Amino acid sequence: MPRDPDTLREGPRPPSVDDNMTPVYSQEPEDQETYRHRSQTPVDTYREQAGEAAPEYHIEVPETEQHPVLTQCRSVENYEKLNRISEGTYGVVYRARDRITGEIVALKKLKLDQEKNGFPITSLREIYTLLLAKHPHIVNVREIVVGDTLTQIFIVMDFIEHDLKELMSGMRSPFLQSEVKTLMLQLLSATELLHENWILHRDLKTSNLLLNNKGEIKVADFGLARRYGEPQGVLTQPVVTLWYRSPELLLGAKQYTTAVDIWSIGCIFAEFVNNEPLLPARSEAEQLEKIFKLLGMPNDKIWPGFSKLPLASHVPNFVQPYNLLRSRLPYLTENGLDLMSKMLTYDPTRRITAEDALKHPYFSEAPPPKHPSMFPTWPSKGEKTAKKNASPSAPQAVHGHGQDEEEAGGLFNFANQESTGFRLKV
């Protein structure tokens, strides 16, 4: 079972404190009288040059209006809980009312029990990504509030009427092409912002995409989000809920990029068009099998480096050389199919970027994207009952609650025995 390097990773460890002391202090502690910082000299020189007396220690405060100002967390008591919207694996989401303004909000309670490493780094990433990423199609976080004990932390968000998974499961026919274009443009523009700023979402899927009654997508659930691009060693694995997980992740790639989000978006695109998941598998092996059956067996020619991926040698040579995407999407235009193929490209380095996808001719051909205000409205489930999270969960270990014994895809373990397809010979 792959374990989460984030929670288990051992920090840089001084072999023993004493071994280390000597090289660190290049000079022995000085007496109080003679104590000076090393960079003292320049200042005196500077003063001599400028012919000035020692500078006064005074504080002048620049204009601060445009900057955020320090404030403390408020109490969750400022909100009245109305009902549970969702009880996922990693936290509960409530619908609540602001006691002062009367506005309806969503409260996501972080699961913080049994923390062995203080405040979980995953929750930290979730919060600061949300606080930083302000975009019309990223869910707006209003504040973080706290309960009575140190372990009660809530993210206060605008309440959004639907999530796309729940909404689509109740729809009798798929979205219209004009609606699909609008949704895709919104999703891609939010993703473009994230990627431009070196943030991977790593868990894009329909249940993490909220839709309000004005036809606006709000990307949510940054529980697996991560900055990348820093020399920070091996990124966490596994990430991304199985059905939306890219082949390089499934094959054990140690380094990955924004392309993992684009693969997920490709899967979501097909789901919008067909109103059913594109690749609903129950195990990692079955997932790969489904991908290969749909898109043909990859090789080093179309995906340089494929055979060197850690798990590639365990994949039996599969006899399906053809890309059958068209057969799954019979009514999509050539342009639409072209965009989807570019998102579901095996080689991550050749997979289309969010920026380029936004410029794809699919979006400019007829029919044009529907204006969001023309979207139909649906009754919100959030106002009714709590739903149990029945969709596959994001890999558990990665949410970093220190409970790593359970298989990440725990829900799908049974499938390992049942799957009729090939199995990874791991």
Added chain:
Amino acid sequence: MSQVKLSLQNALLTLEQLQQTPSREDGITEEQEDHLRQLGCHLIQHAGILLKLPQVAMATGQILFQRFFYQASLRKFAVRDISMGSVFLAAKVEECPIRFLDLVNVFDHLIKKFHRLPLDPMPAYQQTFYTLKDATVVAEMQILKKLSFNVHVQTPYAIMINYLKVLELMDHPIIPQLAWSYLNDGLRTSIYICYQPPTIACSVIWLAAMKENVALPTSPAWWEVLDAKLEDIENIAGHITSLYHRPLPISTLPFTIEQVEPYLRGELNKNASNGSPAAAATGSLSSTSIKGTRVSRFS
């Protein structure tokens, strides 16, 4: 390009917050507060070096520590606990998390050293370990709460290096390291709470160039091209240089809450400060090197 950018600006303080700190309201003098802030930053910087953290993480930790004490009083929260919490949290924010054991070991050692106590190694998993570990957990949470989880800190290191490149100073034998050291020293002042990183970056370059007698373009003035005001640059330089005129009597300063009241009465480690051996402060904060330090593109 999307129209909307991430909001990456640092939290800055209002004038009231800066002048009327919780500690000042709690009867701590300006000088005492300055000493305790410097002490915390000193601890964080040295702990970071021992823990082999990148300088950006030490900077983040010190800025968090400084911000925290604009929201809370030094009478209520111990320098030791909040500096440990700051290092622990900053390491996570900068994606280089550390283990409790290492953190606690390093702090235990530094505190003994600063108070001139015998440097016995801390017995493994004894009471001290659990006390310090629990204190860290609580402090981390307190920092998050008091700062509304606004713990993303933009630091000027990478910006400064870019500016040095623009000004063709990267190959100068002294200026890059000197300017870098000024950035480190400045962490002990309020400049990171009052100014945005690009302005700070300009100021340390200005100071270093002044010291090295290197003339930089004046028409137009290079700092104007980099969008900084001379007034701000001079002000920041003043904050940094004033540090070198304020000695820090480390061995007489309190690390724990129990030590705070005696300290405020002037009774903590009296002998240490007056008798021999003389109370000591260790060397410069600037002892990290510009070379080989990870300069994050997010810093």
